[in-house]
Amino acid sequence: MSSQPRRVENLHTDKGKVPVYATGIVEQPWDGYSDDDHATWATLFARQREVLAGRACDEFLQAQDAMGMTPDRIPKFTELNDALMAATGWTLIGVEGLLPELDFFDHLANRRFPVTWWIRRPDQIDYIEEPDLFHDLFGHVPLLMNPVFGDYMEAYGKGGVKAHGIGPEALQNLTRLYWYTVEFGLIRQHDGLRIYGAGIVSSAGESVHALESAAPNRIGFDLERIMRTRYRIDTYQKTYFVIDSFQQLMDATDPDFTPIYARLAAQESVPAGTVLAGDHVFQRGSGEGWSSEGDV
Numbered sequence: 001m002s003s004q005p006r007r008v009e010n011l012h013t014d015k016g017k018v019p020v021y022a023t024g025i026v027e028q029p030w031d032g033y034s035d036d037d038h039a040t041w042a043t044l045f046a047r048q049r050e051v052l053a054g055r056a057c058d059e060f061l062q063a064q065d066a067m068g069m070t071p072d073r074i075p076k077f078t079e080l081n082d083a084l085m086a087a088t089g090w091t092l093i094g095v096e097g098l099l100p101e102l103d104f105f106d107h108l109a110n111r112r113f114p115v116t117w118w119i120r121r122p123d124q125i126d127y128i129e130e131p132d133l134f135h136d137l138f139g140h141v142p143l144l145m146n147p148v149f150g151d152y153m154e155a156y157g158k159g160g161v162k163a164h165g166i167g168p169e170a171l172q173n174l175t176r177l178y179w180y181t182v183e184f185g186l187i188r189q190h191d192g193l194r195i196y197g198a199g200i201v202s203s204a205g206e207s208v209h210a211l212e213s214a215a216p217n218r219i220g221f222d223l224e225r226i227m228r229t230r231y232r233i234d235t236y237q238k239t240y241f242v243i244d245s246f247q248q249l250m251d252a253t254d255p256d257f258t259p260i261y262a263r264l265a266a267q268e269s270v271p272a273g274t275v276l277a278g279d280h281v282f283q284r285g286s287g288e289g290w291s292s293e294g295d296v
């Protein structure tokens, strides 16, 4: 953003006062992070990098290094923004938490990525329900350095604004696409399956599960199939979808979705763990440990 928006209030938090601007954007209270906060970042960062070697796609790991994300301390958004701006023109903005959908889409459509400013408490190190700084920054931000993936995220934001105008069912279809790509996507690399989804790379357990467990299905990317598929929010995914490249994602999502939403409205949704006749199955899951309830 070129001009600084008007400051409207302060959030009163355990880090002291956090400035909030008229747009709802929060200034990263970097000096307010405690030693515990930096230690949480360092612990999670070191642990994930160890798990992700040979598991996350090369683009992710290289981008994280290239943008200067290290375990030493919680990164400053302003510093990451210099690297992002030079690479792809993306900007990080601080937020308190999840945004209203339309605001979120509008930010993405303008190459602004909202990042939760606070990090989980030490006792939440293995699991936290809401996205925090570690999930957003470690998980989502590196791939914004990638030109094709960066374009996909912007296109997704524009598609979100459009779907929002069409209605809740279109929005649900689009949300499933986000879930199975941006959050839980796998990619086929020259040497086998790798992870690119932020929900996986920010979770030690799911990073192993997504690639190595016999339980889940691993199925080739298919746009309409994904947009019909329900998902899990409180357990590991029952199904992961595999792309061949970020360009495939870009090309497959380029067409106008309006007729696709209309077509999907007439079809049943697919439960999270179901394998369909037309699927390109890399692995049919054993279903071990699955609970029958709870698909969203």
Ligand code: PHE
Residues within 6 Å of the ligand: 152, 155, 156, 158, 159, 160, 162, 163, 177, 253, 254, 255, 256, 257, 258
């Ligand atoms: N092409 C989609 C549309 O017309 C927009 C979109 C692009 C959605 C990329 C998701 C990802 O709505």
Ligand code: FE
Residues within 6 Å of the ligand: 131, 135, 136, 140, 183, 198, 199
């Ligand atoms: Fe996320």
